[in-house]
Amino acid sequence: AQSVTQLDSQVPVFEEAPVELRCNYSSSVSVYLFWYVQYPNQGLQLLLKYLSGSTLVESINGFEAEFNKSQTSFHLRKPSVHISDTAEYFCAVSDPGTGKLIFGQGTTLQVKP
Amino acid sequence: EAQVTQNPRYLITVTGKKLTVTCSQNMNHEYMSWYRQDPGLGLRQIYYSMNVEVTDKGDVPEGYKVSRKEKRNFPLILESPSPNQTSLYFCASSLTSGYGYEQYFGPGTRLTVT
Numbered sequence: 001a002q003s004v005t006q007l008d009s010q011v012p013v014f015e016e017a018p019v020e021l022r023c024n025y026s027s028s029v030s031v032y033l034f035w036y037v038q039y040p041n042q043g044l045q046l047l048l049k050y051l052s053g054s055t056l057v058e059s060i061n062g063f064e065a066e067f068n069k070s071q072t073s074f075h076l077r078k079p080s081v082h083i084s085d086t087a088e089y090f091c092a093v094s095d096p097g098t099g100k101l102i103f104g105q106g107t108t109l110q111v112k113p
Numbered sequence: 114e115a116q117v118t119q120n121p122r123y124l125i126t127v128t129g130k131k132l133t134v135t136c137s138q139n140m141n142h143e144y145m146s147w148y149r150q151d152p153g154l155g156l157r158q159i160y161y162s163m164n165v166e167v168t169d170k171g172d173v174p175e176g177y178k179v180s181r182k183e184k185r186n187f188p189l190i191l192e193s194p195s196p197n198q199t200s201l202y203f204c205a206s207s208l209t210s211g212y213g214y215e216q217y218f219g220p221g222t223r224l225t226v227t
Contacts, residue, residue: 004155032213034213041221043117043220043221044156044203044205045218046215049213090156094213098169098171099161099209099210101156101205103148105153
């Protein structure tokens with residue numbers, strides 16, 4: 001069975017500092033990997049995804065994630081965070097048979113001034 | 114504007130009183146799904162639908178029903194709500210179920226059952 005583990009429930013960081021949100025997955029088949037972001041009182045928005053090809057994927061707002069098959073990881077990074085990045089971040093893997101997204105527990109990123 | 118809408122956004126009800134949460138998408142998506150979000154558990158799928166008249170159970174279907182009579186609508190029905198169904202519910206849709214298509218999420222419905 002597929003599963004996703006986000007290793008940190010909360011990550012506090014100062015503005016303009018770098019950040020890494022960790023995600024490990026378990027799957028016996030080829031996977032599609034996603035990071036979603038949830039701002040307060042809103043639904044989830046896709047941040048970036050890995051389907052195939054280049055293992056480094058980027059979002060339009062400066063986040064990037066690297067697919068590492070040998071370590072079964074898909075960590076999310078940003079070199080310099082802003083206050084506006086404060087949100088909850090979810091890593092997810094897609095079940096190819098049902099289309100179900102299997103989510104990790106979520107990581108709350110708290111950016112402090 | 115392409116979107117998934119849910120109603121109501123907030124609902125407080127009592128144990129056993131039937132309720133329906135509506136979900137509608139305007140993107141002509143085939144695939145629709147319901148998730149519930151609970152602290153420390155992330156989101157878990159309740160039901161999904163590959164297309165009209167095709168629905169199936171997700172990971173936590175107990176106590177819920179769905180129907181898909183039209184492509185755009187996918188209501189979630191709680192016939193006899195219980196306090197353990199207090200949660201934040203999200204409807205989502207995507208073009209189809211495979212190939213890693215993005216799922217678009219509604220704004221959420223916060224349900225409290227007393």
